[in-house]
Amino acid sequence: MEFSLAPDVEALRQRLQAFVATEIMPLEGDPESYDAHENIKLSLLEPLRAKARDAGLWALQMPQERGGQGLSVAAMAACYEEMGRSIFGPVVFNCAAPDDGNMILLEKVATEAQKARWLQPIVDGKVRSAFAMTEPAPGAGSDPGLMRSRAERNGNAWVLSGHKWFITGAGVAEHFVIVVRTSDDQRKGLTAFLVHRDAPGLIIGRRIPIMGPEEHGGHCEVSLDNLQVPDDDRLMEVGDGLKVTQIRLGTARLTHCMRWLGMARRAMEIAGPHVSERQSFGQPLADHEGVQWLLGEAAMAIEVGRLLTMRAAVKLDGGDFARKEISMAKIQVSETLHKVVDTAIQLLGARGYSKDTPLEWMYRYARQARLVDGASEVHKMVLARAFLQEGRDFWGWE
Template sequence: MHTPSPTERSRAIADRVERFVREIVIPYEGDKRCASHGPSEDLVEELRGKARVAGVMTPHILPDGTHLSQLETAAVLKRSGLSPLGPVAVNTMAPDEGNMYLLGKIGTPTQNKRFLEPLVAGGARSAFMMTEPASEGGAGSDPSMLQTKAVRDGDEWVINGRKTFITGAKGASVGIVMARTGEGERAQATMFLVDLPHPAVRIERVLDTIDSSMPGGHAQVLIDNLRVHQNQVLGAVDEGFRYAQVRLSPARLSHCMRWLGGATRSHEIATRYATTRKAFGKLLIDHEGVGFMLADNLIDLQQSALMVDWCAGVLDTGSLATAESSMTKVAVADALFRVADRCMQVMGGSGVTGDSIVEQIFREVRAFRIYDGPTEVHKWSLAKKIKRDALELQSAGKA
């Protein structure tokens, strides 16, 4: 497996981002404005103001509007993730980072001026509305179960449905709504751009979840007779599922990048603890039970970094990297959870308190094993590919 290296340009940007996160952002981690549903709007605004002054706002998109390659983006997003507040501060967080990527790929110039430019400037947040309540038989890991419907009415579309786990819906200015626009054996869907807040898009509740790093939390949203003009269709009608694949592979890889930074930080904290705390007459790290856990962390972190860079390199060839991103998401999410868990174990009682960011990173990484597709769904998808490839070889007489 050949793993390419990031460029000097991306290393320089990443170094600036890391310096900003360590010196400016980390001291905010104990701020009372960091609550169970994410940092408050005024804290987001304050951090982003400092990011602009430091020249690290939206660092993966250059001043001329061009996007760093995925491999370059990986170098930058890893550093932004050294604090749960880092991606919020420098505008590399989910779902905005993925939504900016999608808009940059398929948005029209008019749409991008209206919806993308405020996101890139860090003056607006967005929400991606695809997931639906399981209790209503809606789409989750299987997008083909989409229940939300959009019906054409002249130059407008009328959208009705309910969405859930919509990250950042509360406080968002830009919405991307996925709705069914076709019936029959092959489900069809379309993406629509929506100005938020909107009276026809109502937040019913913000869910209490294990994670707490994303502004606005994760909401359940009712879409009730929402009317949008034809010019708010993102891309082509009935191509929503295809566009979702354009967005989802890079977006799930971006999660890997950011939380690799968080797990790296946890390891730093646990290492500091193990090399200063004594028990039974010697430093904790000198007890094999502790030292070996930290050694295992190094292995998992290095393997995760290599997989992220490998998958980024595949995406940079123009491939959708569907299988590669599934493999990377499974391997990295599980590895980083092991790292976060070991860090808590090394730190003992202090590791499970809010006195250290390790506890929050553990919660965030645990949620990541479900978000952007549970581990088991990705393995199921990979197993289908293995079967399909094997049967093709057999039919060709090559196996």
Template sequence: MSAADVAEVVARSRRFVRDVVIPAEPLTGTPLDPEARAALQRQARAAGVFAPHVPVELGGLGLPLTAWSPVFQEAGYSPIGPAVLNCMAPDEGNMLLLERLATPAQRESFLVPLAAGDVRSSFAMTEPHPGAGSDPAALATVAHRRGGRWVIDGEKRFISGAEEAAFAIVMARTPDLGERAATMFLVPMDAPGVEIGHAIRTLETAITGGHPHVRYHGVEVGEEAVLGTPGEAFRHAQLRLGPARLTHCMRWLGLARRAQDTALDRVRSRELFGHPLGELGLAQALLADSEIDLASSAALIDRAAASLVADPREGATASSLAKVHVSEAVGRVIDRAVQLCGGDGVTHELPLLGFLNEVRPFRVYDGSSETHRWAIARRAIARRRAEVEDGEAALDVAEGAR
């Protein structure tokens, strides 16, 4: 796809979100009704902006990962935009995983309806403490072989979208395949033994379908439910987690841009002490810092996307860098917009408080900022150690050649 083609998709998405989606936004703090979402998705499909990341043969626009950011930012300009364009978590990440790993039968049963927006999905990895959270290796849910089937037992929590999902991709330890082996399973939400438990109330509402506990009591599935290679769930998860971190960054960066636009409109129209607010140095400093946060965030996202395509191993570090920076930068941008809008900024007359609620959890979701900082630092130390050791080895070789 050419740069001109991508630019046209960006322009169409921009018009659609501003002309159709924003006027349809529910009240702040109110999730999008499923029937309203379905109606808006039909309009998105007619406007040529539906499922920008999905391959053309599945009804999407076929954009490569390196072209997602500007389109996802336009979708994210509205909290409900990504759901309307069918590029919202967790469905978007699950589509990518299914596209890469699913068998032909799994594609037909799970990926095709998900890409069309006909069903929702969830990704069941996170568990109550001391199970898997920021550390996936702590996975406690277990699947054992029984005859020619698998039996899954365990409890998950914070399973986004589960209340509306038709199926989940379930991560479970499979000790029959090795002490540290884990496997992914495609499990319908109406399978016997699946129970949606306590509904966890959170700050944000853009991800509809809640974040409940989900329990698996002796859930039986066949070999056809295994997604990817048995025992390779941790490796397969990286196919999803790296890009999914970036798409969160893209969507919420779009919301931060809308907050900045709101602030820019306010400082142009508001006078203070006899001068337009935008001419006051303190206001200009806040606006400038937000412009810097927006630009640096976009650059880190683009760098990480290119790295994931070129070298997934290097891309993991780049996506961690982007995730930490963007998750904190978007909060700063929206908070400054609240400040610049004064009294209106802290009311529901403007949508900024809702925006703050949407982005604050991102510093925890997809690995906390602290977890990513720990990983970033470890990789940097290891990289420098290798550089020094390689340099010393080269010096020893040179000395020995004399």
């Protein structure tokens, strides 16, 4: 088992690290850098994106012929972790959700004509995108089988009707991947379609207020009101919608983990100097055993998350769906992120709770990690089923 990075990947990681430190992190301390939804202002984002593109740090997940860097998933793991150290980082490099997952999906399964129309503008940073699957109860959430939005065929087109919500990025997205029901078949009853924001019948409704900072475009309700979609804009075959969601969400869950590990590391980087310098009862905080236990547990949890993430990444690169490996990484990293940021705030005391550091931003952001792309409890169910099916082979070696 080889854990070292190839020289070219290590060089790229170091360039990302330097870019994040010099170009992006300094903006985080200025309140004027933030928009109304606590993300980086577009007036600052676009010049940074141009710099990232010129520096050869753009769209790491996309093939070079599309203008990306052509990284493997394992190489992405190391590099996404570096960009995730800044709360503004991933979006600067066009590696942020939901565009990141949508680009990976379309590159894998779209036709060449669909890639030219729907994918390339996202890669180029000209448009944003959204993936519309989740519905209000009793509709689809972690269980796509509960899908209530439907599409009925009408000649060479489809008519979509239904209601989606918590659609990330929908407030600014121009390209949508929308999953709806086309039959009552349990496995082949869903189909995915590509839709432009301006299509009559696609209604972007309420931007749902949330606890934490938002991605650009927020989390919106979306109505499908007799939305007509040409059959040419169907993604994959009729009935392949569940497959689309599995392909889309598998890698997307893992890239979330990569970015979250960077954020967890950053929280520790903020806490480390503080406990080394801050005096308490005649000695630095770092000399207190209780503080050392907190730091040691946090550091170990991050490393466990890194190993699980890299193992899943290597399996994806080998052509495996890596379902149980991704579930393990998703549980470990999402829960580690929340705990590590909480630990950093505890160690900094009132300063950590204030807006003098990014920790309170991270804390509110981190709470969603245990919910998005499948709650921790759902992923534990996945692991339980895998164990019951595989028995002792659950822990096999490749």
